[in-house]
Amino acid sequence: MRRRLTGSIQSLPIKWKLMLGAALLIFLLFASYNFAQYLVLKQWMMKQEEDKIQVNMVQFQDYFQDKLASTNDLQIADSQLYVEKLTGKNQLVRILDKEGKPLVSVSNHFGVSWVVPKPVVIPELYDMTHKEEHILIYRSPLVSGNFVGTIELASNLETFDHFSETLLWVMLIGGILAIFISGISGLAISRQFMRPIRALASTIRSVKEKGLSERVTDIQNGDELSSLAKLFNELMSQLEFSFLQQKQFVEDASHELRTPITIVEGHLSLLNRWGKSDPAVLDESLEASLQEVRRLKKLVQELLTLTKVEANLLSESTTSIQVEPVIHETIKRFEVLNPEFEFVENTKNISDVMLLMNSLHLEQMLMIILDNAVKYSSITKKIVIEGNISFNEVQINVQDHGIGIPEADLPFVFDRFYRVDKARNREIAGTGLGLAIAKQLVLNYQGNLTISSRESEGTRVQLTFPIHYTK
Structure with missing residues (x-):
């Protein structure tokens, strides 16, 4: 499966590879940034909730410290009205005696049964879940005069969870939109990027079909691809010039070789017809033929020398x-x-x-x-x-x-x-x-x-x- 997927990706056109690469890169960057931002915001909001419940605990601690300086358990129950005033929405406030029996219990849109009473000797702050409810609990010992007990504060983090969930969805939707936009942008950029390459490919096909005179045109971007097109045109000009030179070389070599061969052939024909018995004609034809053969030999030697020199194949030491x-x-x-x-x-x-x-x-x-x-x-x-x-x-x-x-x-x-x-x-x-x-x-x-x-x-x-x- 993995090989098939890799093969499918490799067989895609370059513009789709560029688009997918850009979309994947944007997605990874955006997802990493949003995830980090989400965690930071969530931790910051949780810290705000903890600070808020700690402030409430200090208020209750101060009130009951003063209240219990000269009172008993029965009078603690008389503080119900004060506690109700300080209890916010989605909160629970309980005063427990040392056995954990509730003396005062006030709740506001909060199920009392969600939190089990528990006396403590040291403060404790933590969050928990009860079914679908996310609850932040803060317990602190209450000691004043003859009274020993515990103050329990519990806050339903419904608003916190709703905000966190909304924030997460906003980031996910933003991520999807970012991927979509990056994909469209990547496709547009890849098309612009591929235009000079398509022009190069088209020119190469034209060179194959029509010859070396074809050139790349209409690439004036001033970037590396424009330089590549310019280099390609220069290369094609050199190739065309080389082919023309080669063609001219073949024509000139044929001309230079044809002349002495024609002369030698003419003299041999002359000898074959009537020069065998005429010493003057024989000497003249042999001398002319030898002269042309020497010229041919010199021409071949110079051609071999030129080939070696151009290929830098001469082996003499430097x-x-x-x-x-x-x-x-x-x-x-x-x-x-x-x-x-x-x-x-x-x-x-x-x-x-x-x-x-x-x-x-x-x-x-x-x-x-x-x-x-x-x-x-x-x-x-x-x-x-x-x-x-x-x-x-x-x-x-x-x-x-x-x-x-x-x-x-x-x-x-x-x-x-x-x-x-x-x-x-x-x-x-x-x-x-x-x-x-x-x-x-x-x-x-x-x-x-x-x-x-x-x-x-x-x-x-x-x-x-x-x-x-x-x-």
């Missing part, structure tokens, strides 16, 4: 390296390969800088940037490499004086396979993956890679890394 020697050695290699270029090296400012990275990765970044600088510098063959320190960062700048990059193309130069229109020709080798690899390598080392350029004036590439320490 150590503290000195920056300047790596830059110097890389420039020397390019000077050998490109003797017609002038490489100006100005890295004295960073001669003592140490970076926490793999030296091969730094060399790969520099080679990618220098290779682009060489490929796109056709007239002024001068490349400047500078090193500076700014705050706690090292900056490596590579400036060429080549054809530059149009301003409209600058935001896309780090995209995979992206090549500026001027460079989209077969004369300038490249796959369009170099800067994407360099950018990801820089990010893996908490650095930054920026490019500024002007057409026909040149391009400036800046690498920035946090300094590990200086020697």
Whole structure:
């Protein structure tokens, strides 16, 4: 039964769970407060009744002390009129002798038989029930002169019980009303609370049916749910951008792969038709095919490198390296390969800088940037490499004086396979993956890679890394 009830509650919609939770919480708080208040009020009212009967006892004690100073039992009975005057409604007053025989007995709407006479030697105060009657009894010894007896005062707590019962019912009805109101309020609050969640759910269904362009709208509460909706929209924008990038990547990769494959297929077809017996055609076709195969091999290698870099799967160890020697050695290699270029090296400012990275990765970044600088510098063959320190960062700048990059193309130069229109020709080798690899390598080392350029004036590439320490 308990499991079934728990399962039923767990299967309820969130708004009903919130409503029930709010109603239960209000009920517990209200019931605890009312119960404590009821007990306090009841004790306070009982104390008032006890104080009242004690005051009456003092009055009777004083009267009979004076009366009995020089009288006997018979004259005590003459005090009936005085006792009747002091006896209130729902009260009983009795004077007993030492054997417990009533000498004076006055009652007002009170059954004399409800309380059995009892002589006492010490005062006693208590309450009792007789059938349906709740009675407060106070007995006190009466000793004066030659007289020894007992004064009995009894009060019917009918008014007290009626007030207590009324108070209890008022609190119970108030509790029920509070539960009802809290339930309605909880339902209203839960509906308001669930509105953004329903909007999120609806948007997710729309994304499933219509695609990643759907967004959550009309949530301007300024609360955590509004922040969640904003975060969801940002996530969907990133996902949409990633899917578009992936789609563009597939299209560009297909384009880059299709061209060399088509060339190889054309030359093989040429050889198959009539080139087998023509040495000139055979040599030309084999050379062109080998060139395209090498290009395909390079493209595949760069794709694998980019995948590893983006997943941060490169396993080379990371150590503290000195920056300047790596830059110097890389420039020397390019000077050998490109003797017609002038490489100006100005890295004295960073001669003592140490970076926490793999030296091969730094060399790969520099080679990618220098290779682009060489490929796109056709007239002024001068490349400047500078090193500076700014705050706690090292900056490596590579400036060429080549054809530059149009301003409209600058935001896309780090995209995979992206090549500026001027460079989209077969004369300038490249796959369009170099800067994407360099950018990801820089990010893996908490650095930054920026490019500024002007057409026909040149391009400036800046690498920035946090300094590990200086020697």
